Amino acid sequence: MIIATAGHIDHGKxxxxxxxxxxxxxxxxxERARGMSxxxxxxxxxxxxxxxxxxIDVPGHERFVRNMLAGVSGVDYAILIVAxxxxxxxxTEEHLAxxxxxxxxxxxxxxxxxDRVDPERIEEAKELIQILVDGTTxxxxxxxxxxxxxxxxxxxxxxxxxxxxxxxxxRRGSGNFRLAVDRCFTLSGxxxxxTGTVFSGNxxxxxxxxxxxxxxxxxxxxxxxxxxxxxxxxxxxxxxxNITAQGLSRANVRRGDWxxxxxxxxxxxxxxxxxxxxxxxxRPLKHWTPIHLHLAAADxxxxxxxxxxxxxxxxxxxxxxxxxxxxxxxxxxxRLILRDQSARRTVAGGKVIDPFSPARGRARPERxxxxxxxxxxxxxxxxxxxxxxxxxxxxLEPFARSRNLTPxxxxxxxxxxxxxxxxxxxxxxxxSGTRWESLSEDSISALGEWHKSHPGDPGPTEDQLRRRMPxxxxxxxxxxxxxGLINANKIARDGATLRxxxxxxxxxxxxxxxxxxxxxxxxxxxxxxxxVREIAEDLNQPPxxxxxxxxxxxxxxxxxxxxxxxxxxxxxxxxxxxxTERLAAKSDDGIFSxxxxxxATDIGRNVAIQVLEYFDRSGFTQRIGEGRKIKKPVDExxxx
Ligand SMILES: Nc1nc2c(ncn2[C@@H]2O[C@H](COP(=O)(O)OP(=O)(O)O)[C@@H](O)[C@H]2O)c(=O)[nH]1
Ligand SMILES: [Mg+2]
Numbered sequence: 001m002i003i004a005t006a007g008h009i010d011h012g013k014x015x016x017x018x019x020x021x022x023x024x025x026x027x028x029x030x031e032r033a034r035g036m037s038x039x040x041x042x043x044x045x046x047x048x049x050x051x052x053x054x055x056i057d058v059p060g061h062e063r064f065v066r067n068m069l070a071g072v073s074g075v076d077y078a079i080l081i082v083a084x085x086x087x088x089x090x091x092t093e094e095h096l097a098x099x100x101x102x103x104x105x106x107x108x109x110x111x112x113x114x115d116r117v118d119p120e121r122i123e124e125a126k127e128l129i130q131i132l133v134d135g136t137t138x139x140x141x142x143x144x145x146x147x148x149x150x151x152x153x154x155x156x157x158x159x160x161x162x163x164x165x166x167x168x169x170x171r172r173g174s175g176n177f178r179l180a181v182d183r184c185f186t187l188s189g190x191x192x193x194x195t196g197t198v199f200s201g202n203x204x205x206x207x208x209x210x211x212x213x214x215x216x217x218x219x220x221x222x223x224x225x226x227x228x229x230x231x232x233x234x235x236x237x238x239x240x241x242n243i244t245a246q247g248l249s250r251a252n253v254r255r256g257d258w259x260x261x262x263x264x265x266x267x268x269x270x271x272x273x274x275x276x277x278x279x280x281x282x283r284p285l286k287h288w289t290p291i292h293l294h295l296a297a298a299d300x301x302x303x304x305x306x307x308x309x310x311x312x313x314x315x316x317x318x319x320x321x322x323x324x325x326x327x328x329x330x331x332x333x334x335r336l337i338l339r340d341q342s343a344r345r346t347v348a349g350g351k352v353i354d355p356f357s358p359a360r361g362r363a364r365p366e367r368x369x370x371x372x373x374x375x376x377x378x379x380x381x382x383x384x385x386x387x388x389x390x391x392x393x394x395x396l397e398p399f400a401r402s403r404n405l406t407p408x409x410x411x412x413x414x415x416x417x418x419x420x421x422x423x424x425x426x427x428x429x430x431x432s433g434t435r436w437e438s439l440s441e442d443s444i445s446a447l448g449e450w451h452k453s454h455p456g457d458p459g460p461t462e463d464q465l466r467r468r469m470p471x472x473x474x475x476x477x478x479x480x481x482x483x484g485l486i487n488a489n490k491i492a493r494d495g496a497t498l499r500x501x502x503x504x505x506x507x508x509x510x511x512x513x514x515x516x517x518x519x520x521x522x523x524x525x526x527x528x529x530x531x532v533r534e535i536a537e538d539l540n541q542p543p544x545x546x547x548x549x550x551x552x553x554x555x556x557x558x559x560x561x562x563x564x565x566x567x568x569x570x571x572x573x574x575x576x577x578x579x580t581e582r583l584a585a586k587s588d589d590g591i592f593s594x595x596x597x598x599x600a601t602d603i604g605r606n607v608a609i610q611v612l613e614y615f616d617r618s619g620f621t622q623r624i625g626e627g628r629k630i631k632k633p634v635d636e637x638x639x640x
Pocket of ligand 1: 012014016148
């Protein structure tokens with residue numbers, strides 16, 4: 001278990017930790033000289049429950065609240081310390097508000113310096129404290145009168161803590177490893193050491209971890225968990241990690257970084273949160289207010305974009321987008337605290353809802369709906385709500401990442417959620433059943449619209465059709481929807497183009513009248529229709545015009561483009577095909593040669609070869625060595 005102190009300066013936090021653990025946590029020379037905690041102090045002791053508990057002693061001075069914040073986030077338990085003589089003071093209130101905003105609901109109150117006051121004052125101080133904690137996460141928390149100097153009451157407090165430590169659930173199992181770095185130093189002979197509170201998961205020696213937000217992979221060479229050498233360390237423990245990476249030095253690591261499993265690495269500069277503004281604030285929190293954002297051990301400057309309305313009144317909560325001046329690592333559910341621009345007051349706090357908030361359209365109604373779905377605490381419920389809303393499917397990987405799901409947890413969630421999964425393995429997309437239906441319907445009507453506006457066209461390519469869809473769809477998703485429709489015979493694919501099965505491209509009036517002239521000329525030619533140049537000459541037209549027209553007619557399926565200069569009308573093609581079937585039937589093995597074909601058709605060797613190659617391309621015949629045989633009946637390949 002990790003226990004943090006909290007409370008006003010000089011109320012006896014450091015002395016109490018020493019009375020409980022025997023450890024003097026003020027370790028900096030300046031702290032000793034001034035008799036004041038500045039940075040975090042750490043002590044580890046077995047409180048009597050057989051396990052080692054870690055104490056984080058925080059500074060109480062108002063100037064060092066940022067250090068206090070780095071110390072209390074991620075802890076299991078807090079002791080709010082109030083001196084009996086002073087009673088609650090400004091940082092008692094501020095620290096309590098922070099514990100409350102961080103959602104720390106396990107804790108007690110140590111009423112210190114009882115050796116200095118009479119029994120009436122103790123009762124009076126208790127009452128003041130009860131009023132103070134009313135309505136916070138520490139409401140109803142037990143109050144322990146103690147003296148750090150005489151040790152009066154300290155055993156009772158220690159027993160209480162030992163009992164709590166025995167009950168704290170083991171959180172090691174779930175989520176990926178995340179350690180919030182609060183210190184970094186080099187140890188001669190060992191190398192780089194980072195220390196911090198483990199928020200989730202566990203890590204073993206040898207693991208490859210990520211330094212976030214920097215994005216450097218590091219190898220875990222050694223671990224101290226709760227101050228003892230260990231093979232692994234996990235949630236609910238403070239760990240010192242000995243990490244290495246090529247060229248990595250102390251200068252690369254800062255308080256506020258994370259050392260975490262690669263799955264969680266996702267630095268962000270924009271995140272959505274629901275925040276509550278402290279009741280004691282003088283003014284509403286306005287849109288675009290510059291603030292300090294504290295998340296785990298990180299402290300960065302940012303601006304608050306209010307998403308609903310223009311401001312959040314004191315005591316109320318609202319959805320915001322935080323726009324950070326520099327990236328941090330953040331995941332869903334991470335607690336955060338906002339302090340004013342000059343870092344003097346705690347203003348608000350809350351929870352991360354979406355660490356990957358988009359830059360555009362942050363307050364659009366659809367986006368607000370998405371944020372509200374993401375806010376749902378159960379990942380399965382949240383995912384289902386998102387799937388129902390998402391008109392273009394949900395990218396599953398960022399969802400798993402933001403929820404800190406391990407690969408196994410993610411796979412299990414995908415399995416349990418009713419959705420269709422498409423896309424490449426690295427970029428899976430989930431779509432709900434109803435959304436899949438409407439995407440299918442939209443595809444069919446978009447295709448119908450296309451045919452209407454391009455009556456002479458065989459149909460759009462996949463990409464052309466995708467751009468006609470009411471919403472922008474990821475390529476993979478659209479391909480999957482189309483494939484479903486093609487398999488169900490609701491859409492037909494001819495090469496690169498798509499069409500509704502009933503669609504027959506139409507020719508323009510000019511094309512139709514040209515075709516009416518060309519067709520009889522071709523049909524008169526019998527098995528050897530005139531070439532493009534001959535048709536052009538007869539019609540007194542430039543050959544390019546006729547060639548272009550015939551190629552278009554071929555795309556429409558009206559003629560067969562046997563060669564660049566020779567086109568066959570469908571009726572002639574069928575005649576030629578039937579003749580070929582008879583020719584093949586004459587031979588024992590069904591195989592015929594080019595010369596057999598030339599002799600049977602009398603169209604000359606060159607044209608014969610062109611026609612046979614066209615047969616092969618259409619799938620009518622198949623070449624076998626020097627000969628050919630029929631592959632499919634002519635009525636199937638060149639239907640009426
Ligand atoms: N009489 C008395 N003095 C105390 C007690 N606890 C702390 N002090 C004194 O109060 C001062 C501040 O204590 P410290 O633990 O440094 O306060 P912190 O700022 O909350 O960490 C020191 O001079 C302590 O000796 C106590 O229980 N009884
Ligand atoms: Mg202190």
